Amino acid sequence: MRTRLIKTDGLVQQVLEAGFETDNAPLVLLIHGFPELGVSWRAQVQALGEAGCHVVAPDMRGYGGTEKPEGVAAYSILNLVGDMVDLVQALGSQSCVVVGHDWGAPVAWHCALLRPDVFTAVVGLSVPFQPRRPKGPPTAAMAAISRRAGLGDLYINRFQDPDAHRALDADPAVALRKLFYAYDGATPAEKRATGFLPEGVDLLGAIDDGATLPPWMSARHFADYVKAFSAGGFDGPLNWYRALDLNWRQTPFVQDQRITPPALFVVGENDPVRHYAGSAEAGLKDWVPNLTRSVVVPGAGHWIQQERADAVNALLLSFLGGLQAAKA
Template sequence: MQTRIVQTDGLKQQILEAGANDGSAPLVLLIHGFPELGISWRAQVAALAEAGYHAVAPDMRGYGGTDKPERVENYSILHLVGDMVDLVRALGETTCTVVGHDWGAPVAWHCALMRPDVFTAVAGLSVPFQPRSPKGPPTALMRGLSERLGLGEFYISQFQTPDAHLDFEADVAGALRRGFYAYDGATPDDRRSTGFLAPGQTFLSAVPDDAALPPWMGESHFREYVAAFTASGFRGPLDWYRCIDLNWRLTAHLQNRRIAVPAVFLVGERDPVRVYAGQHEAGLKDWIPDLRSQTVLPGAGHWLQQERPEEVNAALIAFLKTSK
């Protein structure tokens, strides 16, 4: 397993990789979410390489060792998908399987939706494919959902403000600890996040002060996250959220388009994301006709590939073997 910098058309990308990179092993891209890094896939990179694949987990645009453009609009879904197209080509390949978790799942779904010639199979973890709504921009729909449910302000609405990242940067270790704790399967129900915030609360202040690291997160691994986000900050990662309305405007041409390539979806039974995105799980087959499996892991939370690495590895390898 090695870390290196790859120069693509648009930016320099830092990748974690293992397995033959001479074209003899099928390429698998592993796309992380927020607030994670390529190292979030370490267990999968090792297992996939052992199974005969070239596994590559990049730090995504705005994260870790990868370039961080200054302008908010440079974090659109078109840029994020384009980065992965560029990376496949820079690695000397023409096709690959793409796997995404959290924010990385929408990127992976859109890779398959936009460029099925390149991304010939897709796996989504924790966040189901959500088709573009013709009813209007997402932030307006989110405000309406909050009002209907009466649960408070949705955290993504707060992330739209230009200075939202400063709250995370004020105490990087504390912010990461709270984030991982709030969405972990081992956290008690009454202490996990719902994604909705009472008046005066923020994403971080809503989490108990005594939040502990999840059972799967060792101190040395946690220090890697803290060091990376201390160096790179949270502006770029939150710019992904600030582009969601822009993404809606840019993808009108994809309205009602379905994902045609083979796919699988995995989600933790106790993942808080299901509170607000779980409604899309029931209709996945309508939008992904070749959905090979849809698995709910009992007791698992949001950080699926790190909470349940053996189960995720087994599911991915089984899928890769049947989606050739």
């Protein structure tokens, strides 16, 4: 594995990379989520590289060693997909298989939706495709659903506050430790996050102060995260959430469109995201007609590619093998 900077049309991106593209092993792009980095894919970069793939895991816009433009408008889904198109081209490829986790999953789904000529197959981890709402922007709808159910505020709505990042920036080590703990499958069920926050309680305040690092997270690996977020802050990453309504306004042209490339979906049995994305998971086949499999990994939480690296690696290699067999 190697790390390098790549200058694309609009951004300097830092990537973790292994292997080289050949006719029999096309590019595989791995897109991380919040609050992660390209290094969250280390196990997959190693496994896929050893299997003969050219595999690349970038730090996404606003994260780690990649540039961090200012302003919410710089973090729209069109910018995020555009970054990946630019990266594929900068790597000298015409097409790739795109894999996304957490926020990276919506980016991956939209890569396949908007540019199926470039992203010829797609894998979503933890977050299913959620189609554009015909009735209006998403944040108001999420707030209304939360209020009617008496669940409190969904953390995504709290992140709309332009100062929401400041609580996380105050102590990145505490913030990261709590977030990884609250969404991990090894955390006791009663201490895992639900995604909903009582009135007057912020996201970090809703998580046990005794939060520890997950079993898969070494102190050295955690230090990489703390260093990156101490330097870059959480404002850029939270702008991904703040752009949700902007995304809706910019994408009327995709209303009711389906994702046509071959696809795989993988989610942890105990992933808290299922509390508020479960209906989209159940209806995924309606929007992704070439979904080959939808896999629930027993006992796993949200950080699935790190919690269950061997299982995810096996699923990815099987999916890639099926694509190669179909081309033969």
